[in-house]
Amino acid sequence: MSRSRMSCACLLPLVYLLLGVDGYCQYRWMRCYSNSMSLADMVFVESYFYNKLEFLVFNSTVGRYVGYSDYGKALAREKNEDEHLLPYERGSVDRLCKVNALVYKSHGMDKKIEPSVNLNLVRPVSSNQLAMLMCSAYNFYPRMIRVTWYRDGQKVTSDVSATEELADGDWYYQIHSHLEFTPKAGEKISCVVEHASFKEPREFVWDSSMPKAERNKIAIGAAGLLLGLVVCAAGLLYYRKTSRGWILARPRSTLTY
Numbered sequence: 001m002s003r004s005r006m007s008c009a010c011l012l013p014l015v016y017l018l019l020g021v022d023g024y025c026q027y028r029w030m031r032c033y034s035n036s037m038s039l040a041d042m043v044f045v046e047s048y049f050y051n052k053l054e055f056l057v058f059n060s061t062v063g064r065y066v067g068y069s070d071y072g073k074a075l076a077r078e079k080n081e082d083e084h085l086l087p088y089e090r091g092s093v094d095r096l097c098k099v100n101a102l103v104y105k106s107h108g109m110d111k112k113i114e115p116s117v118n119l120n121l122v123r124p125v126s127s128n129q130l131a132m133l134m135c136s137a138y139n140f141y142p143r144m145i146r147v148t149w150y151r152d153g154q155k156v157t158s159d160v161s162a163t164e165e166l167a168d169g170d171w172y173y174q175i176h177s178h179l180e181f182t183p184k185a186g187e188k189i190s191c192v193v194e195h196a197s198f199k200e201p202r203e204f205v206w207d208s209s210m211p212k213a214e215r216n217k218i219a220i221g222a223a224g225l226l227l228g229l230v231v232c233a234a235g236l237l238y239y240r241k242t243s244r245g246w247i248l249a250r251p252r253s254t255l256t257y
Helices: 003-019 070-080 085-090 092-109 212-243
Strands: 026-033 043-050 053-059 064-067 116-123 131-140 145-151 154-156 160-162 173-181 189-195 202-205
Touching: 026 092, 043 092, 053 070, 064 070, 070 085, 085 092, 116 189, 116 202, 131 145, 131 189, 145 173, 173 189
Parallel strands: none
Antiparallel strands: 026 043, 043 053, 053 064, 116 131, 131 173, 145 154, 145 189, 160 173, 189 202
């Protein structure tokens, strides 16, 4: 291939890229609308487009086709005169819309999964920082949830921060709410969670006793100490039992002349 021919071959795709290629596109868009959970007001709409321009539409509320262009109006007259087509299109409300909406409701809108709630001390009080509690809700559905803090029965609005509902990627959500506070003896701190899966709001009270991790350390240490005492006692008993079988010999006197 000569150099001139190679240049032409390389320029052709560039020319097509710059000028573009004219095309024609026709498509149909079907959709369903409802504003109530009972689906009683369900509406079926079917639109026809040509190069992004809508030229024909069927609306189940109107019950017939309506054209928006000369071609669309002619096509609407033809379809409206079809005694079998119009009843079929009107039946799309029940045949397509309501059937699929009920499936979506049962697997999505009506699905309710209770959250798993944890209330923990994540930062103890120190000389330069307030203590911090975290109330976390995991694996709940649907997304809407409310977490509220209370101290001695009074709602807390200051020193509170919370994340938005975070998607886990598997249709479930989680949320975390934090409360900064100065501990007081005998006070009651709780977080109240409201969710569609609960019949009523649930209160989770903070246990101000020693944290579980610290209690576990003490329990392990106490168990080790107890085991050591048992071993020492067993060794002492064994020593006393075996020592009874021995008679200490009296030392012989030696005379030296």
